[in-house]
Amino acid sequence: MPKHWYNIAADLPVPAPAVLHPGTMQPVGPDDLAPLFPMALILQEVSTEREIEIPEPVREVFRLWRPSPLVRAHRLEKALGTPAKIYYKYEGVSPAGSHKPNTAVPQAWYNAQAGIRKIATETGAGQWGSSLAFAGALFGIDVTVFQVRVSYDQKPYRRALMETYGARCIASPSNETNSGRAILAKDPNHPGSLGIAISEAVEVAATNDDTKYALGSVLNHVLMHQTIIGLEAIQQLEMAGDDPDVVVGCTGGGSNFAGISFPFLGLQLRGGRKRRIVAVEPAACPSLTRGKYAYDFGDTAHLTPLTKMHTLGSTFTPPGFHAGGLRYHGMAPLVSHLKELNLIEAVAYHQNACFEAGVLFARSEGIVPAPEANHAVKGAIEEALRCKREGKSETILFNLCGHGHFDMTAYSNYMAGKLVDQPYDEKELAMALSGLPAVSA
Amino acid sequence: MPKHWYNIAADLPVPAPAVLHPGTMQPVGPDDLAPLFPMALILQEVSTEREIEIPEPVREVFRLWRPSPLVRAHRLEKALGTPAKIYYKYEGVSPAGSHKPNTAVPQAWYNAQAGIRKIATETGAGQWGSSLAFAGALFGIDVTVFQVRVSYDQKPYRRALMETYGARCIASPSNETNSGRAILAKDPNHPGSLGIAISEAVEVAATNDDTKYALGSVLNHVLMHQTIIGLEAIQQLEMAGDDPDVVVGCTGGGSNFAGISFPFLGLQLRGGRKRRIVAVEPAACPSLTRGKYAYDFGDTAHLTPLTKMHTLGSTFTPPGFHAGGLRYHGMAPLVSHLKELNLIEAVAYHQNACFEAGVLFARSEGIVPAPEANHAVKGAIEEALRCKREGKSETILFNLCGHGHFDMTAYSNYMAGKLVDQPYDEKELAMALSGLPAVSA
Known part of the structure; x- marks a missing residue:
C-alpha cells in the first residue's frame, strides 16, 4: 500500500487558476478557509509538494x-x-x-488531530455521507449529514447506514439553516439538490465555532x-x-x-x-x-x-x-x-x-x-x-x-x-x- | 489461497450416522442422489479423503x-x-x-462440467439465491430460485440482485410444483418457509431430467x-x-x-x-x-x-x-x-x-x-x-x-x-x- 498521496499540482505545466473570494474577487488564502477546514487540510489544498505522506493511523484503517x-x-x-x-x-x-472512505478517513483523522469533534457535510444518494459517518465513528467525531430530500425520502437504506454508524441525517432543504429556510419559504416541498445541501452544511460549519465542514469531492x-x-x-x-x-x-x-x-x-x-x-x-x-x-x-x-x-x-x-x-x-x-x-x-x-x-x-x-x-x-x-x-x-x-x-x-x-x-x-x-x-x- | 478443501470426515473419531432413504430406511447410496446432484459433488458428499483439490477454474474465480x-x-x-x-x-x-459464493462457485462449476445447464434452488432472505445466481452467470447455467414468499415480497433487493445476475426468482409456495400447489390449496396466502422452498426446488430437479438441485448449507x-x-x-x-x-x-x-x-x-x-x-x-x-x-x-x-x-x-x-x-x-x-x-x-x-x-x-x-x-x-x-x-x-x-x-x-x-x-x-x-x-x- 502506498505511503504517500500524489499531488498533481507539482507537475502541472500551467498552474490551475486561483480560487477567488466572492466579495473581494481576490485569491483566497488559507485563513479564509480556516472556519471550514482544519489547517492541515487547507495546506494540502494549496500544496505543490509532489508527495504528501499518508499518516500511519490512516493507513492502519485503510488496511x-x-x-x-x-x-x-x-x-x-x-x-x-x-x-x-x-x-x-x-x-x-x-x-x-465505494471509494469515498479513501478521503473520509483522512479528513476525519486530520479534524480529530486538530481537536475538532463535530463535522457537517452534505450527501446526495448517501455514498459520501455514509463514508464520513463511518470515518467519524472511528475517530470519535459527531457527523451531521444534510441529505438531498428526494434521496432521504426515496432511498432510506444509506440513511440507515449513516445512522447505524451514529451520524445524524437531516433532509435538505431543512429548517436548521438560513439557506434551507429561505428555500422552504418559497417551496415547502422542494426536493433539494446537492448545491442546496452544500449551502446548509457550509452554513452550519461557518456559524458554529466547534464545527467544521467536509466535502466528498471537487476540492x-x-x-x-x-x-x-x-x-x-x-x-x-x-x-x-x-x-x-x-x-x-x-x-x-x-x-x-x-x-x-x-x-x-x-x-x-x-x-x-x-x-x-x-x-x-x-x-x-x-x-x-x-x-x-x-x-x-x-x-x-x-x-x-x-x-x-x-x-x-x-x-x-x-x-x-x-x-x-x-x-x-x-x-x-x-x-x-x-x-x-x-x-x-x-x-x-x-x-x-x-x-x-x-x-x-x-x-x-x-x-x-x-x-x-x-x-x-x-x-x-x-x-x-x-x-x-x-x-x-x-x-x-x-x-x-x-x-x-x-x-x-x-x-x-x-x-x-x-x-x-x-x-x-x-x-x-x-x-x-x-x-x-x-x-x- | 489454499489449494485444497478440508474434509473433516477423514478425522472424525466416530463416523457420522448414515443418511437414510425414507422409503427403505436403508443408507442412501450415490445413485439415489444422482437425480439431484452431479456425481462429482455426490462423491464429495460421501468422501473420507482429508484433502480435496479446489479446481483451478474455481480458484480463478475466488481470486x-x-x-x-x-x-x-x-x-x-x-x-x-x-x-x-x-x-x-x-x-x-x-x-x-457473504460467504455463500464459496460453495456456489464450485457447485456451479461441477454442474457445468457435468453438462448441466439448469439448476433449481431455494432461498430465504436471498444470500444463497443471489450467490448461486452469481455463480450460474459465470458458468452459463440457468438458475431458478424459489424464494420464501415473505422475503420475496418484503425484501425485493436481493431478488433484484438475483435477476440482475440473470436468475429467475419465484415466490414460494408457488403454482409451479405439486408441493407448492398443495400448500396454496390449503392457504392461498401462505408466507412460505425454507422447508417448503426446498421441497419445490427438489421437486423441480427430481422431475426434470435437465435440471439439478443445489443447496447452500447443511450438506x-x-x-x-x-x-x-x-x-x-x-x-x-x-x-x-x-x-x-x-x-x-x-x-x-x-x-x-x-x-x-x-x-x-x-x-x-x-x-x-x-x-x-x-x-x-x-x-x-x-x-x-x-x-x-x-x-x-x-x-x-x-x-x-x-x-x-x-x-x-x-x-x-x-x-x-x-x-x-x-x-x-x-x-x-x-x-x-x-x-x-x-x-x-x-x-x-x-x-x-x-x-x-x-x-x-x-x-x-x-x-x-x-x-x-x-x-x-x-x-x-x-x-x-x-x-x-x-x-x-x-x-x-x-x-x-x-x-x-x-x-x-x-x-x-x-x-x-x-x-x-x-x-x-x-x-x-x-x-x-x-x-x-x-x-x-
Whole structure:
C-alpha cells in the first residue's frame, strides 16, 4: 500500500487558476478557509509538494480493505469478443461500498488531530455521507449529514447506514439553516439538490465555532486522497507486467476519476508516455462536455468561494436519474483545468446505456456496479469495442468505484424497462449559465 | 489461497450416522442422489479423503475476493476494555456480500462440467439465491430460485440482485410444483418457509431430467467448500503469530460455522491442542440448543432423505426475526454430530442483543454486519467480556460471514426500538417434534 498521496499540482505545466473570494474577487488564502477546514487540510489544498505522506493511523484503517483488488476482466473481454485487455480497480470492497472512505478517513483523522469533534457535510444518494459517518465513528467525531430530500425520502437504506454508524441525517432543504429556510419559504416541498445541501452544511460549519465542514469531492485535497487508487493500480499493473493505454473513470465531482487517472497523468507530465485518459459523465448532467469553463460557486446559496471549473451553473437542477453521485452542476477545478489543457477527454452517456453495460458486467464479471460506476463500465466497453473494430489489443483500465447493493431498485426498474433517458432542459441550462457570476479574471 | 478443501470426515473419531432413504430406511447410496446432484459433488458428499483439490477454474474465480481479510479488532477490544485479542475473518467482500459464493462457485462449476445447464434452488432472505445466481452467470447455467414468499415480497433487493445476475426468482409456495400447489390449496396466502422452498426446488430437479438441485448449507460437501475460510484463517493467524483459544460462528444450516471451525477442529482431532468452538444460534430458532438429535427430513414435503441432526421438526415455523439465513428447522448433520461428541458448544441469543452487538461493531470496526453475522459478533463479544471478568488475554476468532447492506431496514427498526424478541411457540415446537419420523436406528 502506498505511503504517500500524489499531488498533481507539482507537475502541472500551467498552474490551475486561483480560487477567488466572492466579495473581494481576490485569491483566497488559507485563513479564509480556516472556519471550514482544519489547517492541515487547507495546506494540502494549496500544496505543490509532489508527495504528501499518508499518516500511519490512516493507513492502519485503510488496511481493512486496501490495497483494493485490481482484476483482469477476462470474462467481459470474452463476452465482447475484443482483443483489448480490460482491467478494473474495485473500490466496492470498502466498508461503505465505494471509494469515498479513501478521503473520509483522512479528513476525519486530520479534524480529530486538530481537536475538532463535530463535522457537517452534505450527501446526495448517501455514498459520501455514509463514508464520513463511518470515518467519524472511528475517530470519535459527531457527523451531521444534510441529505438531498428526494434521496432521504426515496432511498432510506444509506440513511440507515449513516445512522447505524451514529451520524445524524437531516433532509435538505431543512429548517436548521438560513439557506434551507429561505428555500422552504418559497417551496415547502422542494426536493433539494446537492448545491442546496452544500449551502446548509457550509452554513452550519461557518456559524458554529466547534464545527467544521467536509466535502466528498471537487476540492484538490479530496482528489489527492483518492490518488491512492491510481498509485496502487500502477504497482499492481507492474506486477501483472502490463501498462494501460487508456484509463477510464466516471465523473460527478471528479474525485474517483482523479484518483485513478492523476498518478498516470503524473508519469506522463514527468516525461513518461502519453496515455488516453477518458472521463465519462451522465448525458443528463454533462458539466465537462456541455458546461462552460468559468468561475462559479460550488453551492446554491453562494456561500463557497468561486472556482474556475466546467459548470452548468449553480442553479442548474439535473433530471432525476439514478446515478445520484454524478448529479452536480460543477466539476473539480483540477479536472476542469486538465480538460482545458487537452490532457484528458470526456464523453457522456444516458443511463439506459450505462445500466445495459452494468448488467453485462455483472453477468460476466460477477460484481453489480453502482449506477455511477456503470458510466465507467460503459466507457471501458466502448473503448474495448473500438479496439475490436480497429483490431488493436490495447490495455484498458477503469475504476469500478462502488458496488450497487444499495441501488437495486434502479436495476429492477431498468430490467422492467421503466428507466427513461431524461435529457436536461436546454432552457434551464441557458438560464443557469446566464446567471454565472461576472469575474473579469 | 489454499489449494485444497478440508474434509473433516477423514478425522472424525466416530463416523457420522448414515443418511437414510425414507422409503427403505436403508443408507442412501450415490445413485439415489444422482437425480439431484452431479456425481462429482455426490462423491464429495460421501468422501473420507482429508484433502480435496479446489479446481483451478474455481480458484480463478475466488481470486476476485479471496483470500478474504483477517482483521484484528483493535477498536472493538478497546471499546469493550477487554484483555482478549479479537480477530474476525470478513466474508462480506465477495460479490454477493457473504460467504455463500464459496460453495456456489464450485457447485456451479461441477454442474457445468457435468453438462448441466439448469439448476433449481431455494432461498430465504436471498444470500444463497443471489450467490448461486452469481455463480450460474459465470458458468452459463440457468438458475431458478424459489424464494420464501415473505422475503420475496418484503425484501425485493436481493431478488433484484438475483435477476440482475440473470436468475429467475419465484415466490414460494408457488403454482409451479405439486408441493407448492398443495400448500396454496390449503392457504392461498401462505408466507412460505425454507422447508417448503426446498421441497419445490427438489421437486423441480427430481422431475426434470435437465435440471439439478443445489443447496447452500447443511450438506457435507457444502460445509467442506466453506473450509477455505478456516484454512485461510490458520495461515493468516500464523503470519500474525497468533492462535485462537476460541472460535465463534453463527449457525443456521451450519455452513459458515463449519467453514471457520472445521479446519481448527481438524488440527485438534489429529493431536493438536483443544480449542473452544462456539456455535451461536438465534433463540427464536434454536436447533442446536433446544432441538432433538434425531432423524428428520430436510424439507416440509418430505422429498429429501432422512438425516440425523438437531431438529425442531420439519413442520416447525420459526418467528419472523430478521436473520433470515438462520431460520431453518434443522442443523447440518456434521455439526450436529460434533455437538453430540462434545467437540463444540452452542449458545442462543435473541435478536435485539445481536443487533446491539452489531451496532457496537459497526461503530468501532466500521463494518455493518448482516443480521446473521451479528450472532457471531454477539458470541465473540460475550467471550471477550468473560475474558475481562476473568482477567485472561485469550485470543478469539469469529467469522463475520456477510455485510448488512441489504438489511438496513432491520437496523432502522432496531434503532427505532421497533424490534421485538419473539420466542418460538413451545406448543408448536412440541407438535413439530412429536411428528418426527420413526426411525429404529
